[in-house]
Amino acid sequence: MSDSIILGIESSCDDTSAAIIRGNSILSNIAANQEIHKEYGGVVPELASRAHQQNIIPVVEKSLTKANIQQNAISAIGFTRGPGLLGSLLVGTSFAKSLAMSLDVPLIEVNHLQAHILAHFIEDANPMPPKFPFLCLTVSGGHTMIVLVKDYFDMEIIGKTTDDAAGEAFDKIGKIFDLDYPAGPIIDRLAKEGNPDAFTFNKPKLDQYDYSFSGIKTSVLYFIQKEVRKNPDFIKENLNDLCASVQKSIIEILMNKLEKAAKDLNVNEVAIAGGVSANSALRKAMENNRERLGWNIYIPKFEYTTDNAAMIAMVAQLKFERGEFTDLRTTATAKYDL
Numbered sequence: 001m002s003d004s005i006i007l008g009i010e011s012s013c014d015d016t017s018a019a020i021i022r023g024n025s026i027l028s029n030i031a032a033n034q035e036i037h038k039e040y041g042g043v044v045p046e047l048a049s050r051a052h053q054q055n056i057i058p059v060v061e062k063s064l065t066k067a068n069i070q071q072n073a074i075s076a077i078g079f080t081r082g083p084g085l086l087g088s089l090l091v092g093t094s095f096a097k098s099l100a101m102s103l104d105v106p107l108i109e110v111n112h113l114q115a116h117i118l119a120h121f122i123e124d125a126n127p128m129p130p131k132f133p134f135l136c137l138t139v140s141g142g143h144t145m146i147v148l149v150k151d152y153f154d155m156e157i158i159g160k161t162t163d164d165a166a167g168e169a170f171d172k173i174g175k176i177f178d179l180d181y182p183a184g185p186i187i188d189r190l191a192k193e194g195n196p197d198a199f200t201f202n203k204p205k206l207d208q209y210d211y212s213f214s215g216i217k218t219s220v221l222y223f224i225q226k227e228v229r230k231n232p233d234f235i236k237e238n239l240n241d242l243c244a245s246v247q248k249s250i251i252e253i254l255m256n257k258l259e260k261a262a263k264d265l266n267v268n269e270v271a272i273a274g275g276v277s278a279n280s281a282l283r284k285a286m287e288n289n290r291e292r293l294g295w296n297i298y299i300p301k302f303e304y305t306t307d308n309a310a311m312i313a314m315v316a317q318l319k320f321e322r323g324e325f326t327d328l329r330t331t332a333t334a335k336y337d338l
Contacts, residue, residue, distance in 0.1 A: 006316045007020055007077045008110075009060070009096050012084025013084055015033055021310065028066035031308060049087035052091035078108040081109040081331075082112065085334065089332035097328050108325055108326060114155065117155065117273050122304060130149070135270050140167045146261050157338055171184060190243040209260060210257075213253070255282075262295065269298070272299055
């Protein structure tokens, strides 16, 4: 891999992030989080866009300083073109285009979903990168899919959610439990103190490898409404067990389809990616399948699971080597096929 120095910029949702990569080694990976969305129980697009405008210059400057890199040493700039919130993407896209023009360096557009998957090829993401072909369960607040990865840029979605994403289900169920946003990490923490077999919830019956999470959300809602009518303190008295039971149900839904795909396609190289890949129960399930099914598993470092610019820079580096550049006519897009 070349020693070119790439600046990566990520602004698809509510985190403004910039990273510097040399080859496949990350020199810096800086992110500014937006706490304001907690007040609203979800990301407010207009507020996210404004915060990106405030954060992007300081974040890029900090990434350069930490990497000890001068602007004139940058070989190219990679940025998230989509998918994501259009207003947020526009901030990152516009900044990347302006900086690339001022530095007279190539511009490289990156698919956010590809970046989650290809983060596994960052030098310190795993002891060893996955071997092609491999399956990647890409699971976050906005996306849940099983991807067959045949090569760096040859990917096929073989299963996806028909409604809510898994991370979205965690957050919506967390709202039922009156937990703060984002609820996924809170549920994961509380689940460690609970009994995962305390309660059972409905699971979808979909063909092949597709997912559905709206049913479990509805199942939890109706169950809670019924129990709270009998005991107004039911959630408070059973919160840990509720979190553990919900988490177990969601992870089983995810893993059952992933196991089926691996068996049907005879693939034992299996990875996870995206924000929900930080979930401790999902990581444990993957470890169990290493022993039970003989999988070679790939679980990224925590810092490469959530939205981050390191993964954007990694894809940009791969595209730089292939001479795959874009021009100033490119525009941000809320939908961007894998």
